[in-house]
Structure formats: C-alpha cells, structure tokens
Amino acid sequence: MIVITLTKVPPALRGDLTKWCQEIQTGVYVGRLSGRIRDYLWERIIDGIGRGEATMVYSAKNELGYEFRTTRHDYRVTDYDGIPLITHLKTVSGAVQPGFSKAAKFRRARVMAARQQNKQTSMAEKAVVTLDLETTGLDATKDEIIEIGAIKRTATNELIEFERLIKVDCSIPRTITALTGITAKQLRDQGVALQVALDQLHEFVADCPIVGYNLRFDEMFLRQAVRKTSLTDFSNRMLDVKPVVQQVELFLDNYRLETVLKSRNIENQHPHRALSDAQATWQLATQLIKNGDFRI
Known part of the structure; x- marks a missing residue:
C-alpha cells in the first residue's frame, strides 16, 4: 500500500499520479505498486514537483511496517537501525534528499555512472x-x-x-x-x-x-x-x-x-x-x- 500527499504542485503532476493511484481527497493518493514502479513514481514526482511538496508512505518489512519519503525542507528523515524517524527542524535547511531505499540508491549510482561514461564518449x-x-x-x-x-x-x-x-x-x-x-x-x-x-x-x-x-x-x-x-x-x-x-x-x-x-x-x-x-x-x-x- 502507498499513500502520497501533494501540496502546491503543477496540475500535470497530479494528472500523472491519477494513472497509478486513486485520489481519495484533494492532494491525497492511494495505490498498490511494485517497488520498482514506486521508485520511478517518486523520481517522477521529484522531477515535476516544481515549488510544491510531496510525502510518500509505503509498506515495508521493518518494525513500523512502513517507510516514508518527503521533500519538505522543515523535516528530515533519519534511518535509525532500519526504522525511519522524522526530525522537525527549527531552521529550514537545503532540500531533503528523497529516498533512502537500496533500489533508489542503486539507480542513482547507475545514472551517475552512465553520465560519467557519456562525458568520455560524448x-x-x-x-x-x-x-x-x-x-x-x-x-x-x-x-x-x-x-x-x-x-x-x-x-x-x-x-x-x-x-x-x-x-x-x-x-x-x-x-x-x-x-x-x-x-x-x-x-x-x-x-x-x-x-x-x-x-x-x-x-x-x-x-x-x-x-x-x-x-x-x-x-x-x-x-x-x-x-x-x-x-x-x-x-x-x-x-x-x-x-x-x-x-x-x-x-x-x-x-x-x-x-x-x-x-x-x-x-x-x-x-x-x-x-x-x-x-x-x-x-x-x-x-x-x-x-x-x-x-x-
């Protein structure tokens, strides 16, 4: 199960999400997706979010039974022995790096490696x-x-x-x-x-x-x-x-x-x-x- 909340995002992004999830309330989307599609969906959100904000909560095999990702600058997601925790920041820092799953990290590594290779053979x-x-x-x-x-x-x-x-x-x-x-x-x-x-x-x-x-x-x-x-x-x-x-x-x-x-x-x-x-x-x-x- 996946729950996504969006605020102040472009209409095109909201339209994208309705292809995969059901909008049960304005800016709140629910769906059931594979891990690979979930990661692609989050990357699509990051690419199309503009100046808006997004949070994704999804089922996971940990003690809480779920993990989450957020783009909010006033929160920080911390992985504490496999348990995701939210830290409320008194001062807003730079943009939170979305995602901490292994799949997301591996994909970012592949993209960076491909970019480096293409610099050598442009x-x-x-x-x-x-x-x-x-x-x-x-x-x-x-x-x-x-x-x-x-x-x-x-x-x-x-x-x-x-x-x-x-x-x-x-x-x-x-x-x-x-x-x-x-x-x-x-x-x-x-x-x-x-x-x-x-x-x-x-x-x-x-x-x-x-x-x-x-x-x-x-x-x-x-x-x-x-x-x-x-x-x-x-x-x-x-x-x-x-x-x-x-x-x-x-x-x-x-x-x-x-x-x-x-x-x-x-x-x-x-x-x-x-x-x-x-x-x-x-x-x-x-x-x-x-x-x-x-x-x-």
Missing part, C-alpha cells in the same frame, strides 16, 4: 546524423517518400542541414497535405528524383550513425526505396530514440514525437516537415545524452 566527439522522412502513407511497399530531412553534427561541432523534396508519380492524399503542408505542385516544381535524393543522402551521411525517432518506420521506407532504385543499401548504424524515451518517460499519455517534445519543452517550429522533425529529434537526443539515458 556526441561532440563523433559525427552523427539525425534523419526524418515524410511519406504519402504508412505502408512502405505501397506508399512513397516525399521529403527527406537530416541534420549532421560533425566532429568539430558544426551543424549541417540536408533537405530534399521528392518527385512522385502518385497523387498526394489530402490528409498528407493537410498534415505536412506539402502539395503536389511543390513536389513537381521543387522536387528531385528519388534516385538523386538517395545518392545525395548517401554522400551526406557517409558512415555516420543515424539517429531518429521511431526510426524503424524510416528504415523500412529507405530499404524499399533503394531496392526500387537499385542503389546500395544504407549500412549505417541505426539508433532509435523512441524505445529510450519509453523507458525513461513512464507517465506520458502517448509516445508520439509531438507529445514527447512538449513534455521536454522542445519547440518544433514545423511539425511533420522532415527537416524540422530531424532538428527536434536532435535536441531530444542531446537531452537524453546529457541525462545519461542515451549513448551514440
């Missing part, structure tokens, strides 16, 4: 490309690529853009034009042949690792496109950011790119345009690397 030390495609539909065997966008970060930290519209023989569905803003006239006037675009993309990415969001979708279309044009397949190392986000962000309503970007305050100026999506994915990957969650 994104800035190697060239890498972030890629995105826009297509006429979701079926790689029937639909066509209409736009390719990519961002390359060189080993010297320079950012280079790649953007191509693709001429296609098929009509553009109205839903795709409404979503992307790409029209058949744009493709006729500004587009290049698929083979030309793929040749140029090959030259642009060279042997760099390719990063994308839901990259499996783009891989399928690229694979089908090179078969259609009899070109050499892309043998680059492919790194998908989406599975990483799904492990890190447990409380999102969905894992569409726009939802993830919004949760991390990343602006995408032109959603569903390949270059803009590639730029936003780049910023997302950079955040994950800095947090020790993703590695090139």
Whole structure:
C-alpha cells in the first residue's frame, strides 16, 4: 500500500499520479505498486514537483511496517537501525534528499555512472546524423517518400542541414497535405528524383550513425526505396530514440514525437516537415545524452 500527499504542485503532476493511484481527497493518493514502479513514481514526482511538496508512505518489512519519503525542507528523515524517524527542524535547511531505499540508491549510482561514461564518449566527439522522412502513407511497399530531412553534427561541432523534396508519380492524399503542408505542385516544381535524393543522402551521411525517432518506420521506407532504385543499401548504424524515451518517460499519455517534445519543452517550429522533425529529434537526443539515458 502507498499513500502520497501533494501540496502546491503543477496540475500535470497530479494528472500523472491519477494513472497509478486513486485520489481519495484533494492532494491525497492511494495505490498498490511494485517497488520498482514506486521508485520511478517518486523520481517522477521529484522531477515535476516544481515549488510544491510531496510525502510518500509505503509498506515495508521493518518494525513500523512502513517507510516514508518527503521533500519538505522543515523535516528530515533519519534511518535509525532500519526504522525511519522524522526530525522537525527549527531552521529550514537545503532540500531533503528523497529516498533512502537500496533500489533508489542503486539507480542513482547507475545514472551517475552512465553520465560519467557519456562525458568520455560524448556526441561532440563523433559525427552523427539525425534523419526524418515524410511519406504519402504508412505502408512502405505501397506508399512513397516525399521529403527527406537530416541534420549532421560533425566532429568539430558544426551543424549541417540536408533537405530534399521528392518527385512522385502518385497523387498526394489530402490528409498528407493537410498534415505536412506539402502539395503536389511543390513536389513537381521543387522536387528531385528519388534516385538523386538517395545518392545525395548517401554522400551526406557517409558512415555516420543515424539517429531518429521511431526510426524503424524510416528504415523500412529507405530499404524499399533503394531496392526500387537499385542503389546500395544504407549500412549505417541505426539508433532509435523512441524505445529510450519509453523507458525513461513512464507517465506520458502517448509516445508520439509531438507529445514527447512538449513534455521536454522542445519547440518544433514545423511539425511533420522532415527537416524540422530531424532538428527536434536532435535536441531530444542531446537531452537524453546529457541525462545519461542515451549513448551514440
């Protein structure tokens, strides 16, 4: 059994908790969760608490039968021979470090180790490309690529853009034009042949690792496109950011790119345009690397 109390926290955090616990009174949540989910939930509370306060009480195998964690600055949690005790402070000190369970400590240690490792092998030390495609539909065997966008970060930290519209023989569905803003006239006037675009993309990415969001979708279309044009397949190392986000962000309503970007305050100026999506994915990957969650 877990009981959580919240005061003066952002509404988004309260919404997150209702997915896991029942709000039996304003700011009071009750639920039954595994130890791993409980620790993740507490970390989510810490990340989203803003200037508010939170306290968590949960069942434990000790003499009291429970343990607790709190973010309140006027209290201090002390572990006395396995029994958690609360000390009321006369003067408010710095923020209380949440959690004293072994699981929480081990996870913090893993995160710190990962961050240290990523400092030694950072994104800035190697060239890498972030890629995105826009297509006429979701079926790689029937639909066509209409736009390719990519961002390359060189080993010297320079950012280079790649953007191509693709001429296609098929009509553009109205839903795709409404979503992307790409029209058949744009493709006729500004587009290049698929083979030309793929040749140029090959030259642009060279042997760099390719990063994308839901990259499996783009891989399928690229694979089908090179078969259609009899070109050499892309043998680059492919790194998908989406599975990483799904492990890190447990409380999102969905894992569409726009939802993830919004949760991390990343602006995408032109959603569903390949270059803009590639730029936003780049910023997302950079955040994950800095947090020790993703590695090139």
